[in-house]
Amino acid sequence: MKRHASRRTFLTDMAAGAVVLPAALTGAHGGMPGFRPSPGDTDPSPPSGRAAPPLPADAPASRDEAWWEMVRAQFSFTEERVPMNAANLCPSPRSVAARVEELTRDIDRDCSFNNRAKFSGLTEQSRAGVAAQLGVSADEIAIVRNTSESNNTINNGVDLRAGDEVVLWDQNHPTNNVAWDVRAARFGITVKRVSVPRRPASAQELIDPFVAALTDRTRVLSLTHVSNVSGIRLPVRELVEAARPRGIHVHLDGAQSWGALDVDLRALGCDSYSASAHKWYMGPKEAGVLYVREDRIPEVWPNIVAPGWGNDADPDVVGARKFESLGQRDDACLAAVGTAAEFHTAIGGAETEARMSALATQLKEGLAGLGMTLVTPMEAELSGGVCIIEVPGDRSTALRRLYEEHGIAGAGTGGLRLCPHVYNTREHVARAVDGVKALRGVILG
Numbered sequence: 001m002k003r004h005a006s007r008r009t010f011l012t013d014m015a016a017g018a019v020v021l022p023a024a025l026t027g028a029h030g031g032m033p034g035f036r037p038s039p040g041d042t043d044p045s046p047p048s049g050r051a052a053p054p055l056p057a058d059a060p061a062s063r064d065e066a067w068w069e070m071v072r073a074q075f076s077f078t079e080e081r082v083p084m085n086a087a088n089l090c091p092s093p094r095s096v097a098a099r100v101e102e103l104t105r106d107i108d109r110d111c112s113f114n115n116r117a118k119f120s121g122l123t124e125q126s127r128a129g130v131a132a133q134l135g136v137s138a139d140e141i142a143i144v145r146n147t148s149e150s151n152n153t154i155n156n157g158v159d160l161r162a163g164d165e166v167v168l169w170d171q172n173h174p175t176n177n178v179a180w181d182v183r184a185a186r187f188g189i190t191v192k193r194v195s196v197p198r199r200p201a202s203a204q205e206l207i208d209p210f211v212a213a214l215t216d217r218t219r220v221l222s223l224t225h226v227s228n229v230s231g232i233r234l235p236v237r238e239l240v241e242a243a244r245p246r247g248i249h250v251h252l253d254g255a256q257s258w259g260a261l262d263v264d265l266r267a268l269g270c271d272s273y274s275a276s277a278h279k280w281y282m283g284p285k286e287a288g289v290l291y292v293r294e295d296r297i298p299e300v301w302p303n304i305v306a307p308g309w310g311n312d313a314d315p316d317v318v319g320a321r322k323f324e325s326l327g328q329r330d331d332a333c334l335a336a337v338g339t340a341a342e343f344h345t346a347i348g349g350a351e352t353e354a355r356m357s358a359l360a361t362q363l364k365e366g367l368a369g370l371g372m373t374l375v376t377p378m379e380a381e382l383s384g385g386v387c388i389i390e391v392p393g394d395r396s397t398a399l400r401r402l403y404e405e406h407g408i409a410g411a412g413t414g415g416l417r418l419c420p421h422v423y424n425t426r427e428h429v430a431r432a433v434d435g436v437k438a439l440r441g442v443i444l445g
C-alpha cells in the first residue's frame with residue numbers, strides 16, 4: 001500500500017469527493033500563477049521500481065534549477081502539501097525512509113545477536129559521516145535522540161556548584177532555558193538571561209550584551225546558533241573568543257543550524273553542540289547529535305548509564321559515546337543517520353547553505369515587498385533559514401488558510417514562520433509569498 005497519495009490518486013479522490021482541493025491550487029480565485037508540476041509532484045510516491053533516480057555522485061559544478069528539481073524529486077511530499085517548516089520537522093528523502101524500513105524489516109526477520117552484530121559498524125559509519133561534515137573527530141560525536149536530550153545532557157552534566165553562574169540567551173529553547181532553572185532550583189546556581197536588540201543592525205549588537213553579562217563566576221555560556229523564535233543568527237565565533245579565555249564552557253544549540261548552515265565546529269570553537277537529525281538534516285525521526293570537544297568530555301557527566309557503559313565510573317566506551325548510553329536503541333534509525341549523511345554529501349554543505357539562503361532571501365524580500373514586518377534580519381550573516389513575520393492579526397486562521405488554500409505548511413512560532421529548505425523550489429517560495437498577499441487582511445488584522 002502506498003503511504004502517500006500520488007497526484008493521480010489525489011485527483012481521483014477529489015473527484016470522488018474525498019479531498020477538497022485548495023482553491024489556489026485549482027486555479028480558482030486567480031489560482032496559483034506559474035504552478036506546474038515538478039517531477040516529485042507527478043510521481044510523489046511511485047510504486048516500487050519507479051522511484052526517482054538517486055542524486056548522481058558527480059553533481060554538476062553549477063547547481064542550476066534542474067539540479068534542485070532533482071533534489072526535490074528525492075522527497076515524497078506532494079505539491080498540494082508543501083512543507084516549509086524545517087525548524088520543526090523536515091521530510092526525509094526516500095533513501096532515508098527506505099533505509100529505516102529495510103533495516104527494521106531485517107531486524108524483524110531475524111532479531112538474533114548474530115544478525116544484529118552488523119549494527120555497531122553501521123552506527124560507527126553514521127558517526128563518522130556526521131563528524132566529517134561537522135569538521136570534528138568521530139569520538140567527539142554521540143548519536144542521541146534529539147536536541148532536547150543533548151541540551152539536557154549538558155545542563156545536567158556540566159559540573160556546577162552553588163554560586164556558579166550560567167549565562168543564557170533569553171531566546172533559547174526551553175530545553176536550554178527552563179531546564180537551567182530546574183538545575184538552579186536543585187543546586188543553587190544563578191541563571192542570567194541576556195536580551196539582544198529586536199532588530200540588530202550589526203553582529204556587534206549581538207556580541208556586546210553577552211560579553212557585558214560575563215563575570216568571574218560565569219561557568220557556562222549557553223547559546224542558540226539560529227533562534228527558532230526570531231530567526232536571528234548569533235555570531236558564535238566572536239562570542240566563543242570572548243568566553244574561552246575565561247574558561248567558560250560555551251554550549252551551542254544547533255537545532256536550527258545542523259543541515260542548513262555549513263557548520264564547522266572547530267572554526268566556531270564551541271565546547272558542545274546539540275542538534276536533531278529530523279530537522280534541517282532531513283534524517284530519520286528521533287535521532288540527534290551531541291558534540292562535546294575532546295578535552296571537555298571527561299568533565300561532563302552522562303544523563304543515563306546503561307549496559308555497555310562498563311563496570312565502574314569510568315566508561316568502557318570511547319569519547320562522546322558515553323552520552324548515548326541508553327539501553328536498547330532503534331538500530332535502523334541510527335544506521336539511517338548515515339544514509340542522511342550520504343545525502344548531504346551528495347548535495348554539499350556549502351551548496352546547501354547557499355541554496356537555503358537564496359530561498360530565504362527570496363522569501364524575505366517577497367514578504368517585505370508586501371509591506372509585512374520582518375522579525376528576522378534580512379542580512380544573511382545575521383540569519384539562517386528561519387524566516388518570521390509579525391502577525392498583529394489572526395495567526396491561526398492565517399496558518400490554516402495558507403495550508404488549506406495555498407498548500408504551504410508553516411508554523412506560528414514567533415509570528416508567521418516559514419522555513420524553506422533544499423526540497424523547496426523557487427515556485428514554492430513564490431507561492432508562499434502569494435499566499436501571504438492573499439491573506440494580508442487576516443495577517444495584519
Ligand SMILES: Cc1ncc(COP(=O)(O)O)c(C=O)c1O
Nearest residue numbers: 087146147148173228253255276
Ligand atoms: C532551538 C531549538 N532547540 C531545541 C529544539 C528541540 O528539538 P527536538 O524537539 O528535536 O528535541 C528545538 C525545536 O524546535 C529548537 O528550535
